[in-house]
Amino acid sequence: MASLRAYIITRILLTIPMVFILLTIVFFIMRAVGDPVTAIVGAHAPPEQVVRLREELGLNKPLIYQYFDYIIQLLRGDLGRSLIWGKRPVIAEILDHFPATVELTISAFIISIIIGVFLGVFSASSYGKPLDHTIRFAGIVTYALFIPWFGMMLQLIFGVYLGWLPIGGRIDPKMYPATITGLYVLDSILTWNFEALKSSILHLILPSITLGIVLSGVYIRITRSSMIEVLRQDFIIAAKARGLPDRIIVFKHALKNAFIPVLTMMGLQFAILLAGAVLTETTFSWPGMGTFLLERIQYRDFTTVQGTIVFFALLVAFVSLVVDIFYAFLDPRVRY
Amino acid sequence: MSLLEVKNLKVYYFTEVGVVKAIDNISLSVRKGESLGVVGESGSGKSTLASAILRLIPPPGRIVDGKIFFDNIDLTSISEEEMRRIRGKRISMVFQDPMTSLNPLQRVGDHLIETIMTHEKVEKEEAKNRALKLFSRVGIPSDRFKDYPHQFSGGMRQRVMIALALALNPDLILADEPTTALDVIIQAQILDLLKDLMESYKVSLILISHDLCVVAEVVKKIAVMYAGQILELSDVNSIFNEPLHPYTMGLLGSIPNIELEKQELKFIPGFPPDMVNPPPGCRFHPRCPKAMDTCRVREPPMIKVGENRYVKCFLYGD
Amino acid sequence: MAGLVEHVGAIFSRRRAGRYTIIAGGLIVSTVFFMALFADIISPYNPIDFVAPPLQPPNKNFLMGTDALGRDILSRIIHGSRTVLTVALASSILSMLVGVTLGLFSGYSGGYMDRLLSLIMDSMYAFPGLILAITIAAILGQGLYNMIIAIAVVYIPTYFRMTRGQVLSLKEQLYVEAAKAIGADTKTIMFKYILPNLASTIIVVFTLNIADAILTEAGLSFLGLGISPPTPDWGFDLKAGQSFLISGYWWLITFPGLMVIILTIGFSLLGEGLNEALNPRLRKR
Numbered sequence: 001m002a003s004l005r006a007y008i009i010t011r012i013l014l015t016i017p018m019v020f021i022l023l024t025i026v027f028f029i030m031r032a033v034g035d036p037v038t039a040i041v042g043a044h045a046p047p048e049q050v051v052r053l054r055e056e057l058g059l060n061k062p063l064i065y066q067y068f069d070y071i072i073q074l075l076r077g078d079l080g081r082s083l084i085w086g087k088r089p090v091i092a093e094i095l096d097h098f099p100a101t102v103e104l105t106i107s108a109f110i111i112s113i114i115i116g117v118f119l120g121v122f123s124a125s126s127y128g129k130p131l132d133h134t135i136r137f138a139g140i141v142t143y144a145l146f147i148p149w150f151g152m153m154l155q156l157i158f159g160v161y162l163g164w165l166p167i168g169g170r171i172d173p174k175m176y177p178a179t180i181t182g183l184y185v186l187d188s189i190l191t192w193n194f195e196a197l198k199s200s201i202l203h204l205i206l207p208s209i210t211l212g213i214v215l216s217g218v219y220i221r222i223t224r225s226s227m228i229e230v231l232r233q234d235f236i237i238a239a240k241a242r243g244l245p246d247r248i249i250v251f252k253h254a255l256k257n258a259f260i261p262v263l264t265m266m267g268l269q270f271a272i273l274l275a276g277a278v279l280t281e282t283t284f285s286w287p288g289m290g291t292f293l294l295e296r297i298q299y300r301d302f303t304t305v306q307g308t309i310v311f312f313a314l315l316v317a318f319v320s321l322v323v324d325i326f327y328a329f330l331d332p333r334v335r336y
Numbered sequence: 337m338s339l340l341e342v343k344n345l346k347v348y349y350f351t352e353v354g355v356v357k358a359i360d361n362i363s364l365s366v367r368k369g370e371s372l373g374v375v376g377e378s379g380s381g382k383s384t385l386a387s388a389i390l391r392l393i394p395p396p397g398r399i400v401d402g403k404i405f406f407d408n409i410d411l412t413s414i415s416e417e418e419m420r421r422i423r424g425k426r427i428s429m430v431f432q433d434p435m436t437s438l439n440p441l442q443r444v445g446d447h448l449i450e451t452i453m454t455h456e457k458v459e460k461e462e463a464k465n466r467a468l469k470l471f472s473r474v475g476i477p478s479d480r481f482k483d484y485p486h487q488f489s490g491g492m493r494q495r496v497m498i499a500l501a502l503a504l505n506p507d508l509i510l511a512d513e514p515t516t517a518l519d520v521i522i523q524a525q526i527l528d529l530l531k532d533l534m535e536s537y538k539v540s541l542i543l544i545s546h547d548l549c550v551v552a553e554v555v556k557k558i559a560v561m562y563a564g565q566i567l568e569l570s571d572v573n574s575i576f577n578e579p580l581h582p583y584t585m586g587l588l589g590s591i592p593n594i595e596l597e598k599q600e601l602k603f604i605p606g607f608p609p610d611m612v613n614p615p616p617g618c619r620f621h622p623r624c625p626k627a628m629d630t631c632r633v634r635e636p637p638m639i640k641v642g643e644n645r646y647v648k649c650f651l652y653g654d
Numbered sequence: 655m656a657g658l659v660e661h662v663g664a665i666f667s668r669r670r671a672g673r674y675t676i677i678a679g680g681l682i683v684s685t686v687f688f689m690a691l692f693a694d695i696i697s698p699y700n701p702i703d704f705v706a707p708p709l710q711p712p713n714k715n716f717l718m719g720t721d722a723l724g725r726d727i728l729s730r731i732i733h734g735s736r737t738v739l740t741v742a743l744a745s746s747i748l749s750m751l752v753g754v755t756l757g758l759f760s761g762y763s764g765g766y767m768d769r770l771l772s773l774i775m776d777s778m779y780a781f782p783g784l785i786l787a788i789t790i791a792a793i794l795g796q797g798l799y800n801m802i803i804a805i806a807v808v809y810i811p812t813y814f815r816m817t818r819g820q821v822l823s824l825k826e827q828l829y830v831e832a833a834k835a836i837g838a839d840t841k842t843i844m845f846k847y848i849l850p851n852l853a854s855t856i857i858v859v860f861t862l863n864i865a866d867a868i869l870t871e872a873g874l875s876f877l878g879l880g881i882s883p884p885t886p887d888w889g890f891d892l893k894a895g896q897s898f899l900i901s902g903y904w905w906l907i908t909f910p911g912l913m914v915i916i917l918t919i920g921f922s923l924l925g926e927g928l929n930e931a932l933n934p935r936l937r938k939r
Binding site: 021145149152153155271278297305317 | 774778785789792865869876892893904907910911914915918919926
Binding site for chain 2: 233234235237238239240241242243245248253256257330331
C-alpha cells in the first residue's frame with residue numbers, strides 16, 4: 001500500500017528532529033543545570049581531583065565543543081564508559097538490565113489494557129447506573145495508588161502474611177537460568193526449564209499486577225468515553241437495523257472504532273509506563289533499568305547516568321514512532 | 337391483505353423536559369408491492385415511525401400503545417431475538433446520511449458480506465458473489481468492492497446503503513430521507529434507482545421525507561404527517577390535484593414553480609408545535625386559515641372521503 | 655448485552671455528578687491544608703524527636719505507632735503534609751507561571767521561535783516526567799528547593815501546550831474580527847480575550863497538575879532524591895519503612911502511603927469536578 005509506505009517514511013523523518021531535541025535537552029540538564037563534577041565528587045573534594053575529573057570528562061572545553069563531541073559520539077552508537085568499577089561500556093551495562101525492564105513493562109502493559117478495556121466496556125454499557133459510577137471512581141483511584149505503597153501492600157498481604165508469592169527479585173536466587181533473550185519467562189520456555197519458568201512467573205506476578213492496575217485507570221476512562229461516543233453513532237444503529245447481533249456490534253464494530261483513541265493513549269502512556277516501571281522496580285528489587293539508574297545515581301556514575309537517560313529518550317522516540325505507524329495501519333483515514 | 341399494518345400507534349419520549357408525544361395515535365397500512373410516502377416537517381414524527389417499525393426507538397422513547405403487524409406478526413410483542421432476525425432480512429432500512437451510516441473501518445464489500453452471512457448460512461465465497469451482483473444491480477463498479485466508505489462520493493455511498501437494504505430480498509424497505517444529504521442531480525438518480533428496484537424486486541417501500549416532490553416521484557400513496565398525527569392519506573394524484581387538508585394545501589402552495597415568471601414564496605405561517613404540550617383540539621388549528629371554533633376544542637376524527645382517501649379535518653364531516 | 659446498544663444511544667446527562675466530586679475533593683484537600691497549617695498545634699509530638707521505643711504498633715499513646723528511630727508516626731504524618739503541599743504547590747505555581755508565559759509569547763509571535771519552542775516542549779512532554787525529575791534532582795542534589803525546581807520543569811510543557819493552543823485558536827478568530835473592525839489593536843484585544851478564556855482551563859490543569867506533582871514528589875523522596883532527613887516527608891518515610899516490611903511492621907508504610915493516595919485523590923476529584931463544572935461538554939442531539 002503505497003500511501004502507508006509514504007506515511008511511514010514521513011513519520012520516521014519527523015522523528016529525527018525530536019530525537020535531536022531530546023538529546024540536546026539531556027545534554028543541557030546533565031551539564032548546565034548544576035555542576036556535574038560537584039555532583040560526582042561532592043563540594044569538598046580536593047581541587048586536583050576536580051581538575052583531573054573535568055579533563056577526563058571533557059568538561060573543561062567550551063560548551064559548544066562538548067556538545068559536538070557528545071553528538072558525534074552518540075551517532076557512533078557510543079554511550080561512553082562507566083566511571084566506576086570495571087569501566088565497562090555503558091551500552092553493555094544498559095543492555096544487561098534492559099530485558100528485565102522489558103519483561104516487566106510488557107506484562108504490566110498487557111494487564112493494564114485487559115483490565116482497562118474490559119472495565120471501560122462494562123462501564124459504558126451500564127451508562128449512568130451505579131456500576132458505571134463505581135468503575136469511573138475506580139479509574140480515578142487507580143492512578144492515585146502510589147506505586148511503592150501499593151506494591152508494598154501487595155507484598156505484605158501476598159508475600160509476608162499469606163506467603164503465596166515472592167516479594168522481590170526476578171527469580172529464585174538459587175537458579176541460574178540460561179538466557180537467550182534475557183526475558184526469563186520466554187527463555188525458560190525455550191530451554192524447557194520448567195522450574196525456572198514457574199519461578200520467573202511467580203516473581204513477575206506482583207510487580208506486573210501492581211504496575212498494571214495503577215496504569216489501567218486511564219484506559220478505563222478512555223475506553224469508556226470512546227465507547228460511549230462510538231455507540232451513539234449512526235453506523236451502529238444502521239448495523240443494528242441490519243439485524244447484526246449486539247455482541248458483534250459491541251465487540252467487533254464499536255470496539256474497533258473506539259479502540260483508536262485507546263491506541264493513541266497507549267502511545268502517550270508509554271512514558272508513564274516507563275516512569276511507573278522505575279518505581280515498581282525499586283519497590284520489588286527488580287533488576288531492571290530503573291534500579292540500575294538509581295544505583296548509578298547513588299554512585300555518582302555520571303557517564304552511565306547520562307547514557308541511561310539518552311537510552312530512555314531514544315526508547316521513547318522509537319516506541320512513539322511504532323505506535324503511530326500501527327495507528328495508521330489500523331485506521332485507513334490517517335495515511336497521507 | 338396488508339403486509340404492514342400500523343394500528344393506533346403511540347410513541348412517546350420520556351425526557352427530562354417532559355413527555356414528547358412524537359407519534360400520537362396513527363394508523364396506516366401497506367400492501368405487498370405497494371409504496372407509501374410519509375411526508376412531514378421536522379418534528380412531525382415521521383422518522384420516529386421508521387424507528388418504531390424496526391423497534392429501534394432510542395431511549396428515552398418507547399412504544400406506549402398500539403400495534404404494528406407485519407405479515408401477521410405483532411412486532412410490538414415478539415422477543416428481541418425474533419425482531420433481530422426480521423431486521424435486515426424481511427424489513428430493512430436506508431438511512432439519511434450515508435457517510436455516518438457506514439462503519440469507517442470496514443470495507444464496503446465486507447458490510448454486505450457480513451449482513452448476508454448474519455442472516456443466512458452461506459459460505460463467504462457465495463456471500464461475496466451475491467454482494468458483487470448487488471453492487472452491479474445498484475450501479476457500483478465491482479472494482480470498488482474493497483474500498484472504504486470515505487473513498488466514495490455521497491451518491492455512491494447511498495447506493496451501497498441501498499444494496500445493503502436489498503441484500504436479503506426483504507419484503508419491506510424503509511427509506512428515511514434517503515436523498516436529503518445529496519445534491520439534486522444525485523437525488524434524481526437515487527430516486528430512479530429506488531423506483532426501478534421496487535419494480536424488479538417487488539418489494540414494498542415506505543419513503544419518508546420532508547419534501548413532497550421527492551416522495552411524489554416514487555410512491556403511489558402519500559400520508560401527510562403533522563405533530564405526531566396523520567392529517568391526510570391519499571393517492572399521489574389526489575394529493576396534488578385535490579388536496580383536502582389545509583395543511584396539505586399549504587405544503588403544495590409553498591412549492592416554488594419553476595415555470596412562473598415571478599412568484600412570492602408562500603409559506604405556512606406560524607411555527608411547528610410544542611410536542612410536549614401540543615395545541616388542544618386539532619393540532620394544526622393555530623396555523624390553519626380555515627380554523628373553526630370546534631377545531632380549537634375537539635380533535636377531528638379520521639374521515640373517509642373516497643376510495644382510500646382519508647382526512648383528519650372537521651371541514652369534511654364530524 | 656441485549657439493550658446495551660439502545661441504552662448507550664441515550665444521552666442521560668446529569669449535572670449533579672460534578673457537584674459531588676468538587677465537594678468530596680474539596681473536603682479532602684481542605685482537611686489536609688488544615689493539617690498542614692496547624693501542624694504544630696494538632697501534632698501530639700515533635701516529628702523529629704525520638705519520643706518512644708522504636709517500632710511500636712499503633713496504640714493509645716501513639717495512634718499510628720512509632721518508626722524505626724522511635725518517632726511518632728502520626729506527628730510525622732501531620733508535619734509531612736507541609737512538605738508535600740509546599741513542594742506540590744510551589745512547583746505547580748512555578749510551572750504555571752513559566753509555561754503560560756512562554757505559551758502566550760510563543761503562540762502570539764509565531765514564526766521560527768514558536769516552532770522551535772513547540773518542538774522542544776513537545777519533546778519534553780513526551781519524555782517520562784518522573785525520569786526527567788530524577789535526572790534534574792540527581793544533578794541538583796537533595797533538598798526542598800531543588801525538588802521544587804526539578805518538578806516544576808517537568809510540568810512546564812503541559813501549561814505551554816495548553817496556553818499556546820488556546821492562543822492560536824483565538825488568533826484565528828480574532829483575525830477575522832480584526833478584518834471587520836478597522837484599526838483594532840490586536841494585541842490588547844488578544845490579552846483581553848485570552849485571560850478569561852484561559853482561566854477556566856488553567857484552573858483545571860493546575861489542580862490536576864498538583865495531584866500529579868504530589869505523586870512525583872513522593873516518588874522522588876522515595877527514591878532518595880527529595881528532601882533530606884530528618885524533614886518529615888511521606889515518600890521518605892515509605893522508603894524508610896520498606897526494610898521492615900518483611901518482618902511485618904506494616905504501620906511504618908501503610909499510613910504515609912495512604913496519605914499520599916488520599917491527597918492525590920482529593921486533588922484529582924477536585925480537578926475532575928471543576929472540569930465538569932467549568933467546561934461543560936457540548937451535548938449532541
